Amino acid sequence: MRIVMVGGGVIALLTAMDCVSAGHDVILLDQGDIPFTGATSFDRNRVIRAQHTDDPDARVAAVRAHYRWIELESLLSTRIYERIGSLTMNATDRIPGARVVGPDELAAYPTVAFPDGATALHESHAGILLADRVLAACAGWLRWHPRAELRPHRRVVAVDADRATVRFADGGELAGDAVLVAIGPWSRDLLDPAIAGELVLRRQSMIYCDVPDPAAWAGVPTIRSLGPTEGAWLVPPIAGAALKLSADSACRVVDEVGDNTTPPHWRDHLIEVFADIVPGVRRDHVIDARDCYYLSRESTKGAMVAALGDRVLSHAACGGTSFKFAPLIARSLAQRLTGADPEPTGIASLDRVVRPSLTRGVS
Numbered sequence: 076m077r078i079v080m081v082g083g084g085v086i087a088l089l090t091a092m093d094c095v096s097a098g099h100d101v102i103l104l105d106q107g108d109i110p111f112t113g114a115t116s117f118d119r120n121r122v123i124r125a126q127h128t129d130d131p132d133a134r135v136a137a138v139r140a141h142y143r144w145i146e147l148e149s150l151l152s153t154r155i156y157e158r159i160g161s162l163t164m165n166a167t168d169r170i171p172g173a174r175v176v177g178p179d180e181l182a183a184y185p186t187v188a189f190p191d192g193a194t195a196l197h198e199s200h201a202g203i204l205l206a207d208r209v210l211a212a213c214a215g216w217l218r219w220h221p222r223a224e225l226r227p228h229r230r231v232v233a234v235d236a237d238r239a240t241v242r243f244a245d246g247g248e249l250a251g252d253a254v255l256v257a258i259g260p261w262s263r264d265l266l267d268p269a270i271a272g273e274l275v276l277r278r279q280s281m282i283y284c285d286v287p288d289p290a291a292w293a294g295v296p297t298i299r300s301l302g303p304t305e306g307a308w309l310v311p312p313i314a315g316a317a318l319k320l321s322a323d324s325a326c327r328v329v330d331e332v333g334d335n336t337t338p339p340h341w342r343d344h345l346i347e348v349f350a351d352i353v354p355g356v357r358r359d360h361v362i363d364a365r366d367c368y369y370l371s372r373e374s375t376k377g378a379m380v381a382a383l384g385d386r387v388l389s390h391a392a393c394g395g396t397s398f399k400f401a402p403l404i405a406r407s408l409a410q411r412l413t414g415a416d417p418e419p420t421g422i423a424s425l426d427r428v429v430r431p432s433l434t435r436g437v438s
């Protein structure tokens with residue numbers, strides 16, 4: 076089969092790898108470079124952990140994804156997964172390899188000011204995926220594969236779901252035996268309003284800080300649910316990256332995908348949020364900031380897969396946690412595209428493919 080993939084983020088890249096490994100031909104198109112620095116997937120790191128309050132299926136899926144990432148690391152022969160562990164404040168979920176730690180053990184991380192009496196769930200198998208390295212390694216792997224062709228700077232402006240064909244701004248078309256549209260936060264551009272109307276776009280700011288004493292951060296896991304509202308999170312400085320800080324309060328609903336520049340107001344907001352959480356970090360330690368976008372289905376707050384036709388699938392909403400699940404999502408998408416029995420991801424919102432009757436190829 077010849078499969079056309081629109082998008083060069085983690086979802087399309089991993090799906091393309093699965094398709095060519097199964098003996099199919101893939102043409103992968105992106106509006107920018109491959110990888111594209113403006114993609115949601117493009118950052119120094121993304122967290123993988125199994126803690127999901129009230130969602131045991133997602134916990135199991137995260138554990139499966141952990142093993143898939145280890146397999147991918149071996150396939151790509153590149154260090155992409157730092158298993159530094161994760162702490163989730165005030166959580167008690169039952170997860171293999173996780174246990175609740177109290178104030179005595181939290182005192183081992185003096186760079187973070189935990190509230191008196193705080194407890195946290197420590198997942199020793201969790202960690203961070205080196206996202207930009209993942210994208211570069213996947214694109215490099217595909218570039219050398221005889222069944223894969225990467226075409227950067229090819230923006231798709233329409234998808235004809237009946238003919239499994241995509242159209243470009245110059246009027247040119249490209250047909251496949253199957254088409255995957257995995258364009259992350261831009262997905263609404265190529266979807267029928269019947270689906271697009273269900274999706275909400277969010278923009279989130281992050282700041283990156285130099286730390287005065289990097290050695291003091293050695294062994295610190297990624298930490299979630301910090302601060303009085305439990306909405307703050309951090310990724311410690313690791314693998315050459317700076318300390319990354321963000322908070323749910325720096326996430327807002329927006330109308331469209333804009334640039335990745337963080338407005339000063341949101342930088343200041345994050346410095347304020349972290350003033351009492353990471354007391355050593357000051358305004359002049361901020362060396363970079365970045366805004367990223369994700370699209371989620373309003374009813375589930377998560378990702379969504381839609382069948383636009385018999386041969387056209389869309390990973391229509393990327394969701395705020397799809398990076399870690401990407402190997403599971405990709406396997407399932409590749410199997411659906413090639414007519415194989417899809418292996419469930421275990422995540423209901425992804426396994427229940429939306430089939431809107433109104434959907435047709437659109438602008």
Ligand SMILES: Cc1cc2nc3c(=O)[nH]c(=O)nc-3n(C[C@H](O)[C@H](O)[C@H](O)COP(=O)(O)OP(=O)(O)OC[C@H]3O[C@@H](n4cnc5c(N)ncnc54)[C@H](O)[C@@H]3O)c2cc1C
Pocket residue numbers: 081082083084085086087104105106107111113114115116117120121122123229230231232257258259260261264279280281367368369390393394395396397398399400
């Ligand atoms: C602030 C933030 C923090 C996050 N943290 C985590 C985390 O810790 N763990 C986790 O698992 N997930 C996390 N996520 C979510 C995760 O990063 C995304 O779900 C995932 O990266 C989405 O990948 P994607 O391939 O669907 O989309 P993208 O990476 O955005 O890729 C889409 C690609 O499509 C291309 N494209 C767009 N329109 C067109 C077009 N018309 N024609 C051709 N190409 C087009 C774009 O150029 C882009 O390269 C986070 C998201 C955000 C915003």
